[in-house]
Amino acid sequence: MASEETGADGERAATAVSGAPGRPVVGVVGAGQLARMMTPPAIELDLDLRLLAARADDSAAQVIPATMVGDERGLLDLQRFSDGLDVLTFDHEHVPTAHLHSLELAGITVRPGPHALPYATDKAVMRRGLHGAGVPVPRFAVIETPQQLPGAVEFVGGWPCVLKTARGGYDGKGVWLASSAAEASEVFQAGVPVVVEERVAFVRELAAVVARSPSGQAVAYPVVESVQRDGICVEVIAPAPGLADETAVAAQRLALDVATTVDVVGVLAVELFELADGSVLVNELAMRPHNTGHWTIDGATTSQFENHLRAVLDLPLGTPQALAPVAVMVNMLGGDLPDLHRALRHVLARDPGVRVHLYGKQVRPGRKIGHVTVIGDDLDDLRARARHAADYITGVIDE
Amino acid sequence: MASEETGADGERAATAVSGAPGRPVVGVVGAGQLARMMTPPAIELDLDLRLLAARADDSAAQVIPATMVGDERGLLDLQRFSDGLDVLTFDHEHVPTAHLHSLELAGITVRPGPHALPYATDKAVMRRGLHGAGVPVPRFAVIETPQQLPGAVEFVGGWPCVLKTARGGYDGKGVWLASSAAEASEVFQAGVPVVVEERVAFVRELAAVVARSPSGQAVAYPVVESVQRDGICVEVIAPAPGLADETAVAAQRLALDVATTVDVVGVLAVELFELADGSVLVNELAMRPHNTGHWTIDGATTSQFENHLRAVLDLPLGTPQALAPVAVMVNMLGGDLPDLHRALRHVLARDPGVRVHLYGKQVRPGRKIGHVTVIGDDLDDLRARARHAADYITGVIDE
Numbered sequence: 030m031a032s033e034e035t036g037a038d039g040e041r042a043a044t045a046v047s048g049a050p051g052r053p054v055v056g057v058v059g060a061g062q063l064a065r066m067m068t069p070p071a072i073e074l075d076l077d078l079r080l081l082a083a084r085a086d087d088s089a090a091q092v093i094p095a096t097m098v099g100d101e102r103g104l105l106d107l108q109r110f111s112d113g114l115d116v117l118t119f120d121h122e123h124v125p126t127a128h129l130h131s132l133e134l135a136g137i138t139v140r141p142g143p144h145a146l147p148y149a150t151d152k153a154v155m156r157r158g159l160h161g162a163g164v165p166v167p168r169f170a171v172i173e174t175p176q177q178l179p180g181a182v183e184f185v186g187g188w189p190c191v192l193k194t195a196r197g198g199y200d201g202k203g204v205w206l207a208s209s210a211a212e213a214s215e216v217f218q219a220g221v222p223v224v225v226e227e228r229v230a231f232v233r234e235l236a237a238v239v240a241r242s243p244s245g246q247a248v249a250y251p252v253v254e255s256v257q258r259d260g261i262c263v264e265v266i267a268p269a270p271g272l273a274d275e276t277a278v279a280a281q282r283l284a285l286d287v288a289t290t291v292d293v294v295g296v297l298a299v300e301l302f303e304l305a306d307g308s309v310l311v312n313e314l315a316m317r318p319h320n321t322g323h324w325t326i327d328g329a330t331t332s333q334f335e336n337h338l339r340a341v342l343d344l345p346l347g348t349p350q351a352l353a354p355v356a357v358m359v360n361m362l363g364g365d366l367p368d369l370h371r372a373l374r375h376v377l378a379r380d381p382g383v384r385v386h387l388y389g390k391q392v393r394p395g396r397k398i399g400h401v402t403v404i405g406d407d408l409d410d411l412r413a414r415a416r417h418a419a420d421y422i423t424g425v426i427d428e
Numbered sequence: 429m430a431s432e433e434t435g436a437d438g439e440r441a442a443t444a445v446s447g448a449p450g451r452p453v454v455g456v457v458g459a460g461q462l463a464r465m466m467t468p469p470a471i472e473l474d475l476d477l478r479l480l481a482a483r484a485d486d487s488a489a490q491v492i493p494a495t496m497v498g499d500e501r502g503l504l505d506l507q508r509f510s511d512g513l514d515v516l517t518f519d520h521e522h523v524p525t526a527h528l529h530s531l532e533l534a535g536i537t538v539r540p541g542p543h544a545l546p547y548a549t550d551k552a553v554m555r556r557g558l559h560g561a562g563v564p565v566p567r568f569a570v571i572e573t574p575q576q577l578p579g580a581v582e583f584v585g586g587w588p589c590v591l592k593t594a595r596g597g598y599d600g601k602g603v604w605l606a607s608s609a610a611e612a613s614e615v616f617q618a619g620v621p622v623v624v625e626e627r628v629a630f631v632r633e634l635a636a637v638v639a640r641s642p643s644g645q646a647v648a649y650p651v652v653e654s655v656q657r658d659g660i661c662v663e664v665i666a667p668a669p670g671l672a673d674e675t676a677v678a679a680q681r682l683a684l685d686v687a688t689t690v691d692v693v694g695v696l697a698v699e700l701f702e703l704a705d706g707s708v709l710v711n712e713l714a715m716r717p718h719n720t721g722h723w724t725i726d727g728a729t730t731s732q733f734e735n736h737l738r739a740v741l742d743l744p745l746g747t748p749q750a751l752a753p754v755a756v757m758v759n760m761l762g763g764d765l766p767d768l769h770r771a772l773r774h775v776l777a778r779d780p781g782v783r784v785h786l787y788g789k790q791v792r793p794g795r796k797i798g799h800v801t802v803i804g805d806d807l808d809d810l811r812a813r814a815r816h817a818a819d820y821i822t823g824v825i826d827e
Contacts, residue, residue, distance in 0.1 A: 049788055051769035069468035072491045074772070075786035075798075092471045094493045248780075326472075330781055330803075345777035352751050370450035373473070378744035381647075382729055387474035389448055399474075404729075 052077050053342050056110055058101050059120030060087030062388040062397065063318050063334075066326065068092050070335035076342070081110040088388045089120065104128045111137045118295060118341045119317055122150045140243070140294040140341040141316045148291045149316040152224045153195040162290045164283065165310050167302070168227040171195070175217055178210055181225040195222040204260060229310060231302035235269055236321035237284035238298045240336035243343045247288060248336060249281040250329065250349040255300065255321050261395075262320045264416075265358040267328060267351065269303075270408055276307045283309065296337040298322060320360065320397075325349070327384040327402040328356030353404035357411040359419040361387075363396040366424030376401075376418045383418045398423070451476050452741050455509055457500050458519030459486035461787040461796065462717050462733075465725065467491050469734030475741070480509040487787045488519065503527045510536045517694060517740045518716055521549045539642070539693040539740040540715045547690045548715040551623045552594040558710055561689045563682065565710050566701070567626040570594070574616055577609055580624040594621040603659060628709060630701035634668050635720035636683035637697045639735035642742045646687060647735060648680040649728065649748040654699065654720050660794075661719045663815075664757040666727060666750065668702075669807055675706045682708065695736040697721060719759065719796075724748070726783040726801040727755030752803035756810040758818040760786075762795040765823030775800075775817045782817045797822070 053076050057064045060082030068089065071078035081097050082090040090096045099106035101121075107128055111117055116138045129143035147154040153171040160166050170181035182190055192213050194203040206228065207213040216223050234255045241247040254269035255262050268277065284299040291297075291314075298319030300312040322333035331339075331347025339346050366372060369387055376383060380403075387399040401418045403411045420426045452475050456463045459481035467488065470477035480496050481489040489495045498505035506527055510516055515537045528542035546553040552570040559565050569580035581589055591612045593602040605627065606612035615622050633654045640646040653668035654661050667676065683698040690696075690713075697718030699711040721732035730738075730746025738745050765771060768786055775782060779802075786798040800817045802810045819825045 049768070049786075049790065051767035052788075053769060065471065068471055068491075072464065072467055073783075073785050075769070075788045092467075092493065094491065094495075096493075330783075339776070344773055346780065347776065348780040350781070368450035369448070370452060370474070374743055377738070377746065381745065381747040382749070384472075384729075386472050389451075389474045391448065 049075060053344075054079065054113060054115045055338060055342060056081065056114040056117045057089070057120050058107070058110070058117065058124055060084070060089040060093075060096070061120050062088045062390070064089035064120040065092055065388060066318065066323070066332075066386070067334045067338055069326075070332060070338055074335070074338070074344075076338060078338075079110070079114065081106065088390050091389050102128075104131060107132060108135070111135075114138075116140050116341045118337070122146060122316070126150070141297075142292070142294065145291045145293050146316060148293075149314045151196050152193050152313075153222045155314055156224055156226075158291070159287065159311055162286075164287060164290070165308065167191075167229050167310050167312075170225045172223050172225060175210070175214070178213065178225070182210075185225055185227040189228050191226040191228055192216045193224045193226070194219045195224055197221065202260070229302045230304070231310075232305055233269075233303050234312065235272070235280055235301040235303050235309065236265070236298055236319070237280040237301060238296060238319060238322040238325075238333055239281070239284045239288050240296045240333065240340045240346055240349075241285075241288040241293055242340045242346060243294050245289075246346050247285050248331075248346045248349045249285055250322060250325060250333065251351055252277045252280045253321050253324070261360070261362070261397075263360050263362070264412075265321050265324055266408065266412070267324045267356040267358070270355075272303075273307050276303065276309065280309050283311070287311070287314065295340045296322065296333050320400075323386070323400050324356040324358040324402050324404075326386070328352055328358075328404045354406050355408050355411055356402060356404040357408070357415040358400055358402045359412075359415040360397055361399040361401065361419045361423050363390075363392040363394050363398050364423040364425060366422075367392050369398065369422050372422040372424065376421050379421075380414050380418060383414060385418065385422070448474060452743075453478065453512060453514045454737060454741060455480065455513040455516045456488070456519050457506070457509070457516065457523055459483070459488035459492075459495070460519050461487045461789070463488035463519040464491055464787060465717065465722070465731075465785070466733045466737055468725075469731060469737055473734070473737070473743075475737060477737075478509070478513065480505065487789050490788050501527070503530060506531060507534070510534075513537075515539050515740045517736070521545060521715070525549070540696075541691070541693065544690045544692045545715060547692075548713045550595050551592050551712075552621045554713055555623055555625075557690065558686065561685075563686060563689070563710055564708065566590075566628050569624045571622050571624060574609070574613065577612065577624070581609075584624055584626040588627050590625040590627055591615045592623045592625070593618045594623055596620065601659070628701045629703070630709075631704055632668075632702050633711065634671070634679055634700040634702050634708065635664070635697055635718070636679040636700060637695060637718060637721040637724075637732055638680070638683045638687050639695045639732065639739045639745055639748075640684075640687040640692055641739045641745060642693050644688075645745055646684050647730075647745045647748045648684055649721060649724060649732065650750055651676045651679045652720055652723070660759070660761070660796075662759050662761070663811070664720050664723055665807065665811070666723045666755040666757070669754075671702075672706050675702065675708065679708050682710070686710070686713065694739045695721065695732050719799075722785070722799050723755040723757040723801050723803075725785070727751055727757075727803045753805050754807050754810055755801060755803045756807070756814045757799055757801045758811075758814040759796055760798040760800065760818045760822050762789075762791040762793050762797050763822040763824060765821075766791050768797065768821050771821040771823065775820050778820075779813050779817060782813060784817065784821070 079095040189208040238250040251268040253267040256264035298315040301309040325332040478494040588607040637649040650667040652666040655663040697714040700708040724731040783801045
């Protein structure tokens, strides 16, 4: 047992795992806010949560004692990190699939598995796989060269259309809405296949978050509306206001079908376009707790983070039931204010019911640095309160 | 910045405080389950939570990176630990008051302060102070020697009566219900003053938990019923079933009055006797998050742990509003089963709505090792579910 006494001068004590009998060991690759938000349920259920972090001051590394600093994309560090784990899971999708196959061959349990992850990391694999399985997606074509572009554009219905690099994009990066071949030239520079899609005339964006365990148990959270700005989720309303029951059920069924088809273990978020006729198309997939599920921390009996941990450990899942008729989550994106805590005081004083989540990240413009959630009955009131709190903490407003 | 890469073989990485601007620093003396349950809200609000633990594998030390292992009752370690803190607070009440006065003289902010803490650590101080302030308490006398016993017993109404050591008792220890001087002899062996009290014919035990900030803001949680067995709280029902509105309001007012009278900062739990006429008497005080408030983690918008941290930092307090009409919390006391996780799987499968909290403590008979909470509408249903979950995990039942 390692035990190291230190002062409170910035150094930390290296403490030992207490070794409670039967305590499951979960390793998370990546130390962003998603791993950080897995920490409270891990503490509550006494799970031994370990972290492979790129940097010692990453968001989750600040709060998880069992942190190994290493190369999240390097096989050697992944192997060292995996020693003693009951299951390996993820904060992000940047681990090379080949490494995960190597870990599985060495007997490590990887969830979600490398057979499923390409559906979240490669838009070409995802579009082809879902289309082949009969899941509704936008009309699309996958191409490799600019020479194939005219044919693909014609196939999806002509300009304007959407072009995406198959791999490497996130939060709006790697996606172009283009009206001509000239506007689309940049998409080929990444050197990966390009997905050309029809521009969908959607009425809004929805998301269906589900969790699925290896034994096949699954739960579906209420379908939410996701408000995007510049390709980044800025606001989530749970449940999606005015959503027709049949659309809600269809979206949940679709997400559960995708989870089964792709054999996801853990949380799967399915981002959807809602069309004018009430039908939905799949936009994107994520195989980890997702921004559209952050409201569940304060707004559901079991959060998406707890259900992700339960799922990857094959523990029975918790009810996704909402705690109030409406929840509104607003993201906080970095602005001009470097000191969030000063503003926090004002926000907590103004609204004793607002739930504030800060990720411990250095403020940089546009970076996700936290979120706020408010739950209750009155959507307009909740939205105004959540927006005010987020805007005040990030310095967008000062009163 | 300290950064130390280690394997996942039981050793931990020593990670550095990231130094987000303005992040408040809270030091907690003691590393039991109360400090452990302060961790989730500290993570959410990005508070720098540091710990002075007796042992590296204490309940909270397992989950808080910034842990210093040292002597919680030694002034030198307390001084070292206090360096750089914005406020010093407590998991337990075992720190010598003289040390806390020394720390205050050295400029450390201690909350609750050493002027208030004796009301929670010395039953003679508490009884005299509350009685002097007009707060209703059982009829009592404080004595020093067995020779004073007959007069004291006569003053409180005769045998049987209750005898308590003024200091050092907890969870039923240090308290005797005696019918004769012979039965009461042990109480004098501790060498501290003895409080002799009337045996109160109460109908049940209540608790009023409040939080109070240095600027005087205070919030009162719903008044709960606390079910005791052998002097240990085994079950809490929030709100207390069938409690008259006027009794509930009176109990909350009384707790707020006590908080002001004693000048508590942080959470104050007031344990009460409810009498047949609906009036209440103060039984005990605790100046920290309390077992009768654990239900607030899952059952209230702001938990007692979050409000304790907010109060000691003089951050505005969060609403204590309940999330459902009823919450039932049942403690788990150590039994024959050493492996709680095996039983956890069964309990989570049987009841997807139960909230289980394990404290990471080695199982010893009678030791508080966790609790479960269920919230909803139907008291009988909630109580049956919470009791079943707790009994199964501790091995009292096996189906």
